[in-house]
Amino acid sequence: MAKLKINGNMLEIDVDGTTPLLWVLREQLGLTGTKYSCGIGVCGSCTVHVDGEAVRACILPVSALKPSQEITTIEGLSADGTHPLQQAWEELDVPQCGYCQPGMIMSAAALLNENPSPSDADIDAKVNNICRCGTFNRVRRGIHLAAQIHKGASKRERS
């Protein structure tokens, strides 16, 4: 039995503790937005947030997670698909096949959490997800655009 807080919901899940979070999300909870591609922590397709930081769910056994930790998946990134990254991605038509994109967006979101206006070098250092379709240049532009959208939104909120 694992007790996990996922996208704001406290859940009790009947599962062997050695099961990686990825498979609990996908198979126990039906949250299939988080993808399997390598299973060894290399590609980033399975990226989710634990307390706002990017982690690779395919190599994280659920037994390593505490009920107090906030797990966020692509489905929980925003209530209505309007996270600045989602807006920017839509504006720039970033995805190609789309398979790597939930992980790509979650990596970028974690970067923006810690650094609201990242430089190209920051992006190079933190967004190391594989994309075989080759969306990198739009991903980069999308992150910069999202940072602007976010800035605009917080300015509006303040005024």
Added chain:
Amino acid sequence: MMNRERVDISRRDFLIRTTTAGAGFSLGLYLPLSSAGVLAAGSGSSAVPEVNAWVVIEPDDTVIIRIARSEMGQGTLTGLAQLVAEELECDWSRVKTEYPTPGQNLARGRVWGSFATGGSQGIRGSHLYVRKGGAVAREMLIEAAAEAWDVPMEECRVAESVITHTPTGRTTSYGKVAAAAAELFPPEQVELKNPKDWRLIGQPVKRLDTVDKLTGKQVFGADLQMPGMLNAAIRACPTFGGRLKSFDQAKVRKMPGVRQVVRVGDDAVAVVAETWWQAKTALDALPIDWDRGPNAAVSTASIEQMLDEGLDSEDAFVGNRSGDAGKALRGAVKTVEATYRYPYQNHATMEPMNATARWTEDRCDVWCPTQNGEAALQAAAEAAGLPIGKCEVYKIHLGGGFGRRGAFHDFVQQAVLIAKQLPGTPVKLLWTREEDMQHGHYHPITKARLVGGLDEKGDLVGLHVRISGQSILASVNPGWMSNGVDMFTFQGLLPDGDHAISYTVPNLLVEHAMRNPPVPPGFWRGVNINQNAIYLESFIDELAHAAGKDPLAFRRRLMANHPKSLAVLNAVAEKAGWDKPAPAGVYRGLAVCKAFASHVAACAEVSVDDGGRLKIHRIVAATDPGYAVNPQQIEAQVEGSFVYGLSALLYGECTIRDGSVEQRNFNDYPSMLINEMPEVDVIVMPSGGFWGGIGEPTIAVAAPAVLNAIFAATGKRIRQCPLKNTDLRSA
């Protein structure tokens, strides 16, 4: 020919699966489980009859355009919809798309044509009949309105889904007349618009399939869930041509969730369990005994020997011959010779191979990501042992294709063979990355020896290209060969056609000594142009250097008869500023090629530091695809093809040991990341009059342009890929 037979394919029976796991969680996956279902690629769910095979219009003016080819990231879904919508004159903001099923295509006399999605054919292979489909529907809609008003059709105009009777100003919309239009006979003849009147084709409209990819909602094959579904993990004999001897299922039968352990064909075993993780865990614990078969001693070195022998053999197939290359080389003032090599590579789609199947004695249904629904259906029927009419394939969105999911449906056959052992139960088979890496249909391996001769002025007088290595067609589709020759091996080096050489060489001989090692080859993004362009474009650079000439000027002298190729080459040279010095420490390289009927060129700018670290700063790329349906998607494809091509150049290599691929996963088969990605400057320069491909052609020029730039930077001529095996420190 339009088919008047009324087939009720707009009836859709969807089962909705809702997984609930605690408060606030619910996920619905829409699965067509009925035999008559049409899988909605968009979210159409109307019960109105189609206007024709391509177009359904709902009463609220929603336009559903049917797409036969598969969307796998390349944007063909949007491009094809643009083609239909252009002629249909509909409101683009109301357009949705859906896939007809391959079974329906067969039942309706292949009214949607080919489902094959490869060879950069999506748009260029079907633009004529899909535009006609849109035009025919438009005429029927106008006729329905004219009939209702009792006015001549000629007095009606149409724009944005609104039909206007010009003399009276009366209007109606497509949604209002669609049902009546569906009852009419289609016109025998329609006229297609003149390209200069296009309003939607050529526009950088946004893709139709983006939103669900941003929220996790997009369902890929690997994501399918169905009521009562079980999950399978599989292992096939890692040695090519090997067989499954035995397995000890007692060891895993009691592990959590395990339902069955089954033999799959003669070379694989699968564990079927409640969840895939349980299946995979049990499979890892399963003792398996393999019969390694006849290829157990095959290695990269033994394959190399085969290829080396082919470089020198007397016999070879001729792909292109003009003049007398041998004589010209003997008479040349200076000759240059070099041998190049290009390795095996996996496709490594981000989504590993998978398929879901449900089999009963009289029916088999398969849900899978496929580049060719009809081939998937064929494979399913064969494995099911049922007539094709009792089988159906529902195409699910692909997490990448690149050629892996077009000609090969091994994963579909396996899924059906497993499901057959659990009649009535849907089973989803998902390969591990390791299985995917070891059971690919690999980019074929070749070597090439090139000999070129220069005269006293430094002009090229003769060129001999001897390719030695693997034929894709001999393995995959021998029926496409002519007299044992695989002309596809000569992509980019042929005398004419979609893959013609971009130069006029006075005395030219291009040959192929076919040597087929027992490693299964397959089509790949670009495939043979990838290495052929490296061979030719690197060697042209070698010749220019030997002649003491500028690589651009040397090429131009050979291109007088190839004005479109010359135009793209000139465009990249101009945009990159070839005639001006590059920034300090930065060096440039060029490449040009014709592939899939498009003319493409690139100018790469690189630097190599003292430690031998390569940085690719920028690549200027030009493409002339004849017509550019959606320029912003063309840009995305050029960038994407560079990532695939540069990943291949930097890292892509599958080595063979004991008859198996040595690589297992992305740790030993890396792919480039964002920090290695150059800026890409895309020039889209459609010259009209022909339809060229988009997804693949530019892959060919990325690698040779970079290799030529590396030579300019370091003086090192690299003739082996991938670069990870080469020390780039200056000589």
